[in-house]
Amino acid sequence: MxxxxxxxxxxxxxxxxxxxxxxxxxxRSFPWRETTDPYEILVSEVMSQQTQLSRVETAWAEFLERWPTAADLAAADRSEVVAFWTDHSLGYNNRARYLHEAAGQVVDDHGGEFPETPEGLQDLQGVGPYTANAVASFAFNNGDxxxxxxxxxxxxxxxxxxxxxxxxxxxxxxxxxxxxxxxxxxxxxxxxxxxxxxxxxxxxxxxxxxxxxxxxxxGDFTAPDVPTQPSFEGSRRQFRGRVVKLLGEYDELGLDEIGPRIRVDYAPEGEYGREWLRGLLDDLEDDELVEVEERENGVVARLQR
Structure with a gap:
């Protein structure tokens, strides 16, 4: 130092x-400030990333009612966890996947007990330095x-x-x-x-x-430069979320069934057509959120289970 x-x-x-x-x-009173349970704190920290705390409070309570422990979350169907994330507009869906995988690591690799140090917590999927330090601090009073x-x-x-x-x-x-x-x-x-x-x-x-x-x-209240967040409206992130939410309602859908349901200007051969949509699906497949299958009559997609 x-x-x-x-x-x-x-x-x-x-x-x-x-x-x-x-x-x-x-x-300010937030329910995650009233607990030292590392699982509950981890859920709050992941949900709070770029999401208004007023929305997080409701989602956090409902999430924990549905999956009250790391073991419950690890045993859940991942597609249900991702669908919950999308329904509550909690940002990038891969955070839900990482949270699900981290719960599995706690159960399988740590005997159901969370690591207590920032370094140990960073071994969990999707847990970066900031989140690891927050959980170590608020759950174990052991952070930086x-x-x-x-x-x-x-x-x-x-x-x-x-x-x-x-x-x-x-x-x-x-x-x-x-x-x-x-x-x-x-x-x-x-x-x-x-x-x-x-x-x-x-x-x-x-x-x-x-x-x-x-x-x-x-009287000089200038502040450090903060990177500007890209607009969510009209972004690929927004349309990725729409795809995941839509597929949560169906077993599987073809490209031309998905397209018109997620944007009004979808045209199969247009700028926002099959090629554009296939790119979204490939991204989601890379994130292990959807499965894409080539068939004789076209491409179909479904949530990965």
Whole structure:
């Protein structure tokens, strides 16, 4: 780790105490914050990727009612899990596949017990560094300092940390009190989510870091550059989701049965025709979400089971 204490206030302990007390006094209530079950937390983390938390709450509760444990999910038909994901508009369907496979790994490779470290959790299918650290933090209080878009914005504004990934990681690690990753990571993400948003609400949210904050002192509330998300409307991702949802309602369908049902301007020989649709199906087949079969009378597709 490179040296970063010079970026932080001299009274770092007071900074830490102020944030934790602010969080514990009043924070948004989400059901996954009330559990330390790693399976329930993993489901919430995967669902929360690029999905509004208000939608996640309903989907999370329904998902856990249907598959309450990792063993239940591992035993489920994958096509049912993917169909649930699509029906609840939870983003990329391969996340559902990865979650299903990760549950199988927990059961088959770990005796039904989740790994407790970020490194161990990354061995699970589809679990990257951020998600692994979140589960280690919130389930086992055994994580590193989280560094997401919200945290970068907070550190950049409050302590004038340079817009550099290594600098953010160093500052975040220096700030986090040892052995308190659960409360700390929740608290600093909450700060970025309710007080230090793109348009800040410093006084309204009672930001506990105002007395140390560089942005609050100078009035300069610029933030690190954030990559713009491509539009979902009209995207290949949108049409892939429509295909999966449609195939969940039928045993199998041919190209010219699928096409008109997923876009009104489908024309077999047109720009958005069989060739375009076959490309979508090939992508979904590569992701092991659908099966495509060549027959004498044409191509048919079905959900992979």
């Amino acid at each position: 490179s040296e970063s204490p010079e970026l932080l206030p001299d009274d770092a302990d007071a900074v830490r105490t102020a944030l934790v007390e602010w969080y514990e006094a009043s924070h 300092a989280v560094v997401d878009t919200n945290v970068k914005r907070v550190l950049y504004r409050a302590f004038d940390v340079p817009d550099d990934d290594a600098a953010f990681e160093d500052a975040a690690a220096e700030l986090m009190p040892e052995g308190r990753s659960r409360v700390w990571n929740n608290a600093i993400m909450e700060l970025g989510g309710v007080a230090c948003e793109k348009t800040p609400s410093c006084d309204e949210a009672g930001c506990p870091w105002r007395q140390w904050c560089h942005a609050y002192e100078t």
